[in-house]
Each structure stands twice: as C-alpha cells, then as structure tokens.
Amino acid sequence: MAEPLQLNNVSVRYGDFTAVIEVSLRLEAGHIGCLLGPSGCGKTTLLRAIAGFEPLAAGSISLGERQISDPGQLVPTEQRNVGMVFQDFALFPHLSIAGNVGFGLSGMDRAEREQRISAMLELVSLEGTQSAYPHELSGGQQQRVALARALAPGPELLLMDEPFSSLDRDLREQLAVEVREVLKRAGVTAILVSHDQQEAFTLSDQVTVINAGRVAQTDTPYALYHNPADRFVAEFIGQGSIISVNADTQGKLSHGLGTLTPEQLSNYGQSNLGLLVRPDDIKYSARSEVQLKVLSRAFRGANFMYELALPNGQAVSCLTPSHVNVAAGELLPVQFDLQHLVLFEAEG
Amino acid sequence: MEIAVSREVSFRRLASGSYWRVALVATAAVLSVPVLVIVASLLQPYSSAWQHLADTVLGDYLTNSALLMLGVGVGTFLLGVSAAWLTAMCEFPGRRFFTWALLLPMAIPAYIIAYTYTGLLDFGGPVQSALRDTFGWGYGDYYFPEIRSLGGAICMLSLVLYPYVYLLVRVAFLEQSTAVLEASRSLGKTPWQTLFQVALPMARPAIVAGLSLALMETLADYGTVEYFGVSAFTTGIFRTWYGLGELGTAAQLSAVLLLFVFVLIVLERWSRRRMRFHHHAAQAEPSRIQLSGVRAALAFGLALTIFSFGFLLPAGQLSVWVVGSWQSGASENFLNLVVNSFALAAVAALACLALALLLGYGKRLHPGSVEQGAVRISSMGYAVPGTVIAVGVLIPFAWLDTAIDDLARQWFNVSTGLLLSGTLFALVFAYVVRFLSVSLQSVEAGLAKIRPSIDESARSLGRSPGGVLRDIHLPMLRGSLLTALLLVFVDVLKELPTTLILRPFNFNTLAVRTYELASDERLAEAALPALAIVAIGLLPVILLTRSITRETPTDEGTGVG
Numbered sequence: 070m071a072e073p074l075q076l077n078n079v080s081v082r083y084g085d086f087t088a089v090i091e092v093s094l095r096l097e098a099g100h101i102g103c104l105l106g107p108s109g110c111g112k113t114t115l116l117r118a119i120a121g122f123e124p125l126a127a128g129s130i131s132l133g134e135r136q137i138s139d140p141g142q143l144v145p146t147e148q149r150n151v152g153m154v155f156q157d158f159a160l161f162p163h164l165s166i167a168g169n170v171g172f173g174l175s176g177m178d179r180a181e182r183e184q185r186i187s188a189m190l191e192l193v194s195l196e197g198t199q200s201a202y203p204h205e206l207s208g209g210q211q212q213r214v215a216l217a218r219a220l221a222p223g224p225e226l227l228l229m230d231e232p233f234s235s236l237d238r239d240l241r242e243q244l245a246v247e248v249r250e251v252l253k254r255a256g257v258t259a260i261l262v263s264h265d266q267q268e269a270f271t272l273s274d275q276v277t278v279i280n281a282g283r284v285a286q287t288d289t290p291y292a293l294y295h296n297p298a299d300r301f302v303a304e305f306i307g308q309g310s311i312i313s314v315n316a317d318t319q320g321k322l323s324h325g326l327g328t329l330t331p332e333q334l335s336n337y338g339q340s341n342l343g344l345l346v347r348p349d350d351i352k353y354s355a356r357s358e359v360q361l362k363v364l365s366r367a368f369r370g371a372n373f374m375y376e377l378a379l380p381n382g383q384a385v386s387c388l389t390p391s392h393v394n395v396a397a398g399e400l401l402p403v404q405f406d407l408q409h410l411v412l413f414e415a416e417g
Numbered sequence: 418m419e420i421a422v423s424r425e426v427s428f429r430r431l432a433s434g435s436y437w438r439v440a441l442v443a444t445a446a447v448l449s450v451p452v453l454v455i456v457a458s459l460l461q462p463y464s465s466a467w468q469h470l471a472d473t474v475l476g477d478y479l480t481n482s483a484l485l486m487l488g489v490g491v492g493t494f495l496l497g498v499s500a501a502w503l504t505a506m507c508e509f510p511g512r513r514f515f516t517w518a519l520l521l522p523m524a525i526p527a528y529i530i531a532y533t534y535t536g537l538l539d540f541g542g543p544v545q546s547a548l549r550d551t552f553g554w555g556y557g558d559y560y561f562p563e564i565r566s567l568g569g570a571i572c573m574l575s576l577v578l579y580p581y582v583y584l585l586v587r588v589a590f591l592e593q594s595t596a597v598l599e600a601s602r603s604l605g606k607t608p609w610q611t612l613f614q615v616a617l618p619m620a621r622p623a624i625v626a627g628l629s630l631a632l633m634e635t636l637a638d639y640g641t642v643e644y645f646g647v648s649a650f651t652t653g654i655f656r657t658w659y660g661l662g663e664l665g666t667a668a669q670l671s672a673v674l675l676l677f678v679f680v681l682i683v684l685e686r687w688s689r690r691r692m693r694f695h696h697h698a699a700q701a702e703p704s705r706i707q708l709s710g711v712r713a714a715l716a717f718g719l720a721l722t723i724f725s726f727g728f729l730l731p732a733g734q735l736s737v738w739v740v741g742s743w744q745s746g747a748s749e750n751f752l753n754l755v756v757n758s759f760a761l762a763a764v765a766a767l768a769c770l771a772l773a774l775l776l777g778y779g780k781r782l783h784p785g786s787v788e789q790g791a792v793r794i795s796s797m798g799y800a801v802p803g804t805v806i807a808v809g810v811l812i813p814f815a816w817l818d819t820a821i822d823d824l825a826r827q828w829f830n831v832s833t834g835l836l837l838s839g840t841l842f843a844l845v846f847a848y849v850v851r852f853l854s855v856s857l858q859s860v861e862a863g864l865a866k867i868r869p870s871i872d873e874s875a876r877s878l879g880r881s882p883g884g885v886l887r888d889i890h891l892p893m894l895r896g897s898l899l900t901a902l903l904l905v906f907v908d909v910l911k912e913l914p915t916t917l918i919l920r921p922f923n924f925n926t927l928a929v930r931t932y933e934l935a936s937d938e939r940l941a942e943a944a945l946p947a948l949a950i951v952a953i954g955l956l957p958v959i960l961l962t963r964s965i966t967r968e969t970p971t972d973e974g975t976g977v978g
Contacts, residue, residue, distance in 0.1 A: 122873055146876040147884075153877040159870035163892045172888075173878030222878060 072133030072225045073098045074119070074258060079128035079138075081111070081118050088114040090282040091128065096275065101252055101259045103269040106279035107305070113230055115279070116262045120153055120228050121146035132225055152219030152257075154229040158211050160203040166190070166214055167199035173222040189217040192251055209240050216248060220255055227252065227259040233268055245271040266306055278302050300343070300413050308374075309347035311413060312383045315340045324359060324379065327407045336412075343413035348374060351387040354404035361387075363397050375401060437779040438787055444772060445791035448850050451809025452801060455675060458668035458812075466663040470653070470670070477648045478670075482677065484567060485574070485642070485649060486632050492575025493631040496723055497582025498624065502612060503720055505590035506598075508705040509713040515720040517962035522727030523580040524954035526911045526928070528640020529947045531573045532935040533731040535644070536738070538564045565645040573645075574635050576727045581634070582627035584961070589623035590616060608706050625688035629681040636677055637802035639914035640932055650674040651804045651914060658808065658918070668812060671805040682800045732951060738944030750925070754946055758926040761841065762909040765848035766856070766902045772849065773856040773901060777864050796854035803851055803915035810847045810919060814838040844919040851915060852908050856901035863897025864890075900960065907957050911950055 074096040081089040088111040096102040104112040117123045119130055121143060129139040132151075137144045152173075160169050170186045177185065190196055193213035203211055212232065219227055232248070233241040249272050252259050263269045269276050270290040277287040278301075285305075286298040297303035300311060314322050316339045320329030326344065329337070361377040364384060368391070375387045375395075387403060395401045503509070504516040522530075538544050538561075545561055548554065563569065593616060601611040617624075639651040650670065658667040708716050776792045798806065814837045825833045837843055867890060875885045913928045920929060927946040934943035 120873070120877060122876075145881070146873070147879045147881055149877075151877055153874060155870040155874055157868060157870055159868065159874040161871065161875075161889060161893075172875070175879060218874075218878070228877075 080126045082126040100274045103273035103276045111282040152224035156231040158215040229261040345411040348386040348388040353389040357402040360400040441779045441791040445794040466666045488571030493579040496579035501587035509708040509716040531641040536940040578631040581630040585623040585627040589620040622688040629685035735948045738941040742941045762906045766905040769856040773860040777860040798850040799854035807918035859901035863894045
C-alpha cells in the first residue's frame with residue numbers, strides 16, 4: 070500500500086518570492102519523515118506542494134511509480150490519494166465524528182463504511198464517539214479524529230501540518246508517541262511539518278532541516294544532533310554554542326577540550342576554528358582542576374543548566390545534576406567530555 | 418506532449434481567474450451606475466430651477482437636515498448609551514428581558530411610528546381628548562406640543578434608531594476588560610465616574626459607528642419628515658421631481674445629500690478600524706454593578722420608559738386601530754398588498770443573495786486588490802438614501818428607454834415606449850443597489866467562518882471543488898444564506914421612498930399603501946398594513962436578540978480546543 074515519496078529539485082514560487090528552492094528528498098515506504106525548520110522557512114509550502122495545493126515552479130514529485138507534480142502538471146489533490154492532518158484540524162463542524170471520519174470513504178456500502186469508521190476510531194482510541202460532534206471533544210481528541218479521518222481512506226501518503234501546535238505542551242509529547250504508534254501500526258508513509266524538534270525527534274525516522282527554502286540536512290534525529298552538517302543545523306538542533314578555538318601542530322585543543330583527527334586538521338587548519346560544544350559535552354566533576362566561572366544558571370528540577378565562562382571569556386553551557394548548587398560568580402569544577410569534535414569554518 | 422499539458426493547465430488557471438475578475442468588475446460597474454449618475458449631475462448645467470431652489474428653500478433643507486442630524490444624534494446617543502450601560506454593566510430586576518426588548522423598536526419604520534404618535538397626540542387623539550375631558554378645557558385653553566414639527570421628527574427618529582447605538586455600544590461595554598473597570602473602581606472612582614472617565618471613552622469607536630449608522634438612516638428618511646411637513650433634503654428631492662419635473666435638479670440636490678452621507682461613511686469606516694485595534698477577548702460574564710432599592714427602581718423605570726415609547730405604545734395603538742377598523746372593510750385589498758410586497762421582497766432578496774454569493778466567492782477564490790475593490794464598491798449602496806438611488810436609477814433607465822425607442826423608430830418604425838423605467842425590473846435593480854451590502858455581509862461572514870483548511874481537507878479526502886461546495890459549503894452556509902435572505906426581504910418590505918418613486922403605475926405595496934392612507938389622514942385604516950410591516954420587521958430583530966442574549970459576543974466558530 071505505502072509507496073516511497075521522491076522529490077527532485079522542487080522549487081515553489083509565490084510571484085517573485087521563491088519559498089522552496091531545489092529541494093530533493095526521498096522517503097522510504099512506511100517511514101515517517103519530518104520537515105523541520107524555523108517559521109517562514111518554506112516547510113509548510115513544501116508540504117502543500119506535496120499535497121497538490123501549490124503548483125511547482127521547477128522539479129518534480131512522485132509517489133511510487135506515479136509522477137504527481139511537475140511544472141506542467143498538477144494532479145488534483147482529490148486524485149492523489151494523500152491524507153492530510155491540518156494545523157487547526159479542520160474538522161467539519163456540521164458533521165458528527167462518524168460523518169467526519171467517513172467523509173473520504175466512497176464506494177462502500179453502509180455496513181462496510183460503519184465498520185471502517187469504528188475500526189479507525191478504535192485505532193485512535195476513541196471508540197464510541199461516533200455520534201458526538203467536533204465541538205464536544207477536547208483538543209487532543211479532535212486531533213485524533215483528524216488523524217482517523219485522514220487515515221480512513223487508506224492513503225498512500227499522510228501529510229501532517231504542525232499537527233500538535235494547537236495543543237498543550239504536556240499533551241503534545243504524549244500524543245506524539247501515540248501518533249507514531251498509530252502510524253506504524255497502519256504502516257503508512259507520513260510526512261510531518263514541525264518547528265519543534267522534540268516533536269520531530271519523537272515522531273520521525275528521518276528529519277529534514279530546512280533553512281530559507283533549502284534543505285540544510287536530511288538525516289536521522291541522532292545524526293542531526295551529533296553530526297550537524299553546518300552551523301545552522303548545529304545551532305537549530307539542540308542547545309549548545311559554537312566557540313572559536315585554536316589547535317597546536319598535533320591538533321590538540323587548549324583546556325583539554327579534545328584532539329582533532331588528522332583529517333580534520335588538514336581540512337580546517339590550526340587556527341580560528343569553530344567548535345560545537347553541547348551542554349552534555351561538559352560534565353560536573355568535583356575533583357577537576359578545570360574550574361569555570363558561573364555566569365548564570367537556570368534550575369530545571371531534574372537538573373541545572375549553567376552558563377559558564379571559559380578562561381578566554383567565551384560562554385558555554387553545562388548540564389549538571391540538580392544537587393550541584395553553585396551560585397553565579399563562583400567557580401564550578403568541570404571536565405570536558407567531547408566524544409567527537411564537530412568543527413566549522415570560523416565565522417567571517 | 419508535456420508542454421502542451423503545461424500550457425493548458427496554466428491557461429485554465431489564468432482563464433478561470435480572469436472570468437471571476439470580469440464578473441466582479443462588471444457587477445461593481447453596473448451597481449455603481451446610480452451613484453455615478455448622481456455625482457456626474459454636479460457637472461451638468463444648472464437649470465433655472467436650481468437657482469430658484471438656491472434662492473428659496475435650499476437653505477431650509479440644509480438647516481433642517483443639519484438640525485435633524487444633530488437632534489437625532491443627541492437622542493440616539495442618550496437612549497442608546499444609557500440602555501447599553503444598564504443592560505451590559507448593571508444588574509437590576511428585568512435586565513434580561515430589557516436586553517432584548519430594547520431592540521424591538523428597530524422593527525418599526527420611522528414613518529410608521531410617526532403616524533402612530535400623530536394619531537395618539539394630535540387634537541382629536543386619545544391623549545388630548547382625555548386631558549380636555551379631565552380638566553374641562555376647550556380648544557385653545559391649554560398648551561400642547563405640536564408633534565408634527567422638527568422636534569417631533571427628532572423624537573420619532575431617535576425612538577426607532579437608538580438600537581443601532583445600543584447594539585454596538587453594548588457589545589463594546591461587554592468586551593471591555595472587567596479588570597480595567599475594576600482598576601478604576603479600586604483607584605477610588607464611583608461607578609458613575611468609571612462610566613464617564615473609562616468605559617465611555619473606551620467605547621468611543623463603537624459610539625461613533627452606531628451614531629453614523631443611525632444618522633445615515635436619518636438622512637435616508639422620507640416618510641417621517643414628509644408627514645411632519647419638515648423640509649429636508651429627501652422631501653426636497655421629491656418635490657423637485659414630482660412638483661417641478663426637474664429630474665436633473667433633483668439629481669443635483671441628491672448629490673449634495675450624498676456629500677453628507679460621504680462624511681458619515683468615512684466616520685463609520687474610521688471608527689470601525691479603531692474598533693479592531695481595541696478588540697479584547699470577551700470574558701464569560703462581566704461583573705455587573707448590583708443595583709438595589711431606589712436605584713434599581715430608577716433603572717427599571719428608565720428601561721421600561723424607553724421600551725414603552727419605542728415599541729409598546731406604538732405597537733399597542735396600531736393593534737387597537739386594527740381591531741377597531743376590522744369590520745370597516747378597509748382590508749379588501751390587503752391580501753393583494755401582501756402578495757405584491759412579499760413577491761417583490763422575495764425577488765429582491767434572491768437577486769441580492771445571488772450577487773452576494775458571486776462577489777463573496779470571487780473574492781474568496783481570487784483575493785486580489787481588483788476583486789476587493791469591486792466588492793467594496795458593490796456594497797457602497799447601504800449608505801445611500803433610497804431617494805437618491807431612485808433618482809440615480811431613473812435617469813439612466815430613462816435615457817436607455819429613449820435610446821431604444823429612437824433606434825426602434827429609426828429601424829422598424831415602431832415606438833417601444835418605456836421598456837425599463839416604471840417597471841418592476843427598475844425597482845428590483847434599485848433595491849439590489851441599496852441592500853446588496855446587507856446580504857453580502859451575511860455571506861462574507863459565513864464564508865469567513867469556513868477556514869481554507871476545511872476546503873483543503875475535503876479536497877484531500879477526495880472531493881472535487883464542486884463536491885466541496887455541495888458537501889461542505891452549502892450545509893455550513895445555510896444559516897448565513899437564510900439570514901441574508903431574511904434581512905433583505907424585511908428591508909425591502911419597509912423601504913418607502915425607493916418604492917414610491919420607481920414602482921409601476923398602480924402597483925401598491927404595504928409600505929406605499931400605509932403612506933397613502935396616512936397621508937389621507939386615514940390613520941386607523943393605515944394601521945393594518947403598518948402592523949403587518951412591524952410584525953414582519955420583528956423577524957430579523959428576533960434573530961438579533963437570539964445572538965445578543967447569548968451574553969458574550971464570541972464568534973460561533975469552531976474554535977480549536
């Protein structure tokens with residue numbers, strides 16, 4: 070049922086403004102992909118192009134063997150067999166839950182239809198809500214109805230536009246886990262648009278970071294965090310700072326931050342390097358001789374997030390257990406624990 | 418092959434867009450003809466009749482219309498704001514009842530309330546008769562204010578137009594954050610000081626918007642000022658056309674009236690824009706000031722007085738007359754009148770709805786500046802007095818008739834006479850120009866509630882654009898479409914001056930018959946058609962009260978969460 074989705078050099082233009090620039094992407098059948106980026110980066114436009122709501126200026130989109138979009142041809146949305154979950158859910162207020170979920174089911178007899186509707190509601194754990202109306206349900210329940218409705222016709226591809234953004238923070242994470250389970254059980258290929266990396270990481274197999282209309286990097290969540298392809302991805306994904314460092318001839322960095330591999334040394338040179346330091350790269354170590362001045366700190370319950378000053382004044386952050394209680398202005402003993410070094414060309 | 422497909426696709430997109438654009442621009446162009454004709458009349462040569470008018474009565478028209486606006490402005494402000502303050506911010510016995518009851522005067526056209534009060538208050542009426550009987554006075558023994566005067570007209574118009582102010586200001590009061598008002602109280606201000614120093618200034622945009630609507634109606638009024646013998650612009654236009662037969666001068670007079678209207682439109686638009694900035698989320702229930710004892714009695718008394726004079730008394734008097742004259746055979750043609758009025762109003766309402774759907778959808782599908790401009794121009798008529806629109810329709814239709822007649826004579830040697838003017842077509846066209854904005858507002862509000870994601874969601878579930886219209890839009894719009902029909906229907910039924918000028922010879926409606934009978938001083942006989950108009954006029958008011966008594970002015974959207 071599920072088909073791989075393929076985007077080749079897709080561009081989308083609004084008048085003179087190019088919202089999506091030469092995006093290429095492949096998503097395997099049954100996988101969940103995410104388009105992640107700050108607002109206005111073109112991720113929603115790209116999703117709408119896949120849905121068939123926006124024509125392409127260049128490139129092509131195909132689903133399995135079938136080419137569904139290129140600049141000359143736009144298969145109408147209703148003929149694409151894609152399901153879509155909208156940011157505001159877009160439930161039909163004049164139809165019951167059964168009416169909503171059954172809306173896309175055609176060519177079925179009554180019994181078949183009812184069976185499919187209850188199967189879908191069961192899938193999203195909303196059994197017995199058939200005769201309710203959308204406004205009678207909570208936000209989280211409406212979200213699941215929207216999902217059931219989109220999945221009911223058995224789409225080849227499911228598209229979700231910021232599906233959790235109108236929900237409470239707590240509800241969001243819980244639903245993301247549930248939705249992933251539902252999608253995996255249904256075996257559907259899905260693409261989600263998000264600006265929330267937590268949501269993206271929880272839900273997807275593959276994340277595409279988009280910056281100003283272009284693909285910055287497509288990878289697994291793990292690889293994105295640990296091997297960001299450029300400064301943008303490094304700063305957008307996770308926390309951390311890029312500090313400028315110098316290496317000696319052996320590639321050794323000061324303060325025991327680590328040692329460059331020979332390839333890195335030949336690629337980036339010795340001086341003026343940008344090094345990515347994540348909060349979990351710096352560990353509290355009571356006996357360490359490296360003591361950094363605390364600039365500020367934020368208590369988060371399970372842990373402290375410290376902002377520390379390196380001897381040359383550059384700021385880095387450090388995550389410690391919650392009982393490590395050092396006031397601003399005092400010194401915190403730490404140990405650098407960079408498993409591998411992520412380097413960038415120094416900035417301008 | 419690929420290229421051929423590509424051209425076709427882009428051509429089709431382009432073509433459908435430009436069809437809509439042509440349709441919208443054409444609609445706007447045709448509908449703006451009457452107003453353009455009036456404005457263009459200023460450039461026409463001024464006849465001797467104009468000079469005569471300017472020397473004699475123009476000054477009267479200006480003074481009287483200005484005094485009328487001033488008086489009605491003050492009257493509607495006082496009645497509307499106090500009614501709004503009492504029902505929105507105070508708690509007293511009967512508040513819930515008065516919240517909707519105070520809207521009812523809206524159902525009575527000004528000319529009908531004028532006839533009714535004349536019947537009540539003139540020399541032979543029940544009030545003066547009772548006074549004479551009680552005190553044994555005779556004619557000339559006592560002073561009694563003359564109702565048929567400028568002051569009387571101001572009172573009549575204020576009594577039925579204050580609900581415009583009441584409606585908008587009440588919503589503004591309810592939307593004001595309780596915290597702001599409580600802050601004022603906590604800083605040591607009494608409720609009265611809070612009203613004048615905080616609540617009223619904050620509600621200023623709503624007050625201005627409500628007043629400008631009431632004043633537009635004042636300028637448009639013909640029946641009241643004519644009956645009371647007050648020379649205002651509308652009566653002047655009538656007299657110039659029917660008395661002097663000077664259509665061109667009537668148009669020039671209309672243009673001067675339009676100038677007043679234009680000021681009001683600008684005022685209303687401006688204040689509505691301000692309102693948007695001041696829009697706060699409505700709270701569940703404002704904390705009302707509890708009135709008790711004398712103050713509660715005063716509040717109740719004031720609300721009851723406004724309600725009685727605005728609705729209870731006139732409606733009651735009309736009913737008494739209807740019952741009293743039932744046997745006198747005055748109702749022989751009544752059925753005929755009802756059929757005429759209803760058919761006319763229904764046709765106009767349907768025509769407005771069709772055009773409103775065309776404009777509303779065109780704007781939704783292709784929201785360009787040209788389309789937006791076309792929609793805006795098409796809905797300008799709501800502010801233009803019916804008299805002005807009638808003159809503006811009469812001139813181009815007469816010109817068209819003459820042109821067709823000339824051509825027919827030239828080519829076929831037959832005279833076609835008057836094909837368009839003096840027909841129901843001209844009348845319905847004028848109604849559409851005047852009332853299209855009413856149905857457009859309903860349709861646009863309904864369409865706005867359907868978010869684009871709803872359309873897209875239906876498309877992604879396999880519906881074609883036509884299927885979306887059938888399965889989603891029509892069911893979701895049903896309420897708005899019915900409202901649009903009802904509102905125009907009732908407005909047409911009440912409209913007097915347009916109908917008077919443009920109706921075909923001997924074609925009578927309820928409004929026209931009421932006017933004729935009242936002019937002949939057959940007030941009791943006029944009561945039956947008048948009461949019918951009031952009864953039907955109550956329908957949209959009931960619709961309004963249903964939405965207003967839901968207490969909080971929230972959208973009935975399908976909010977998320």
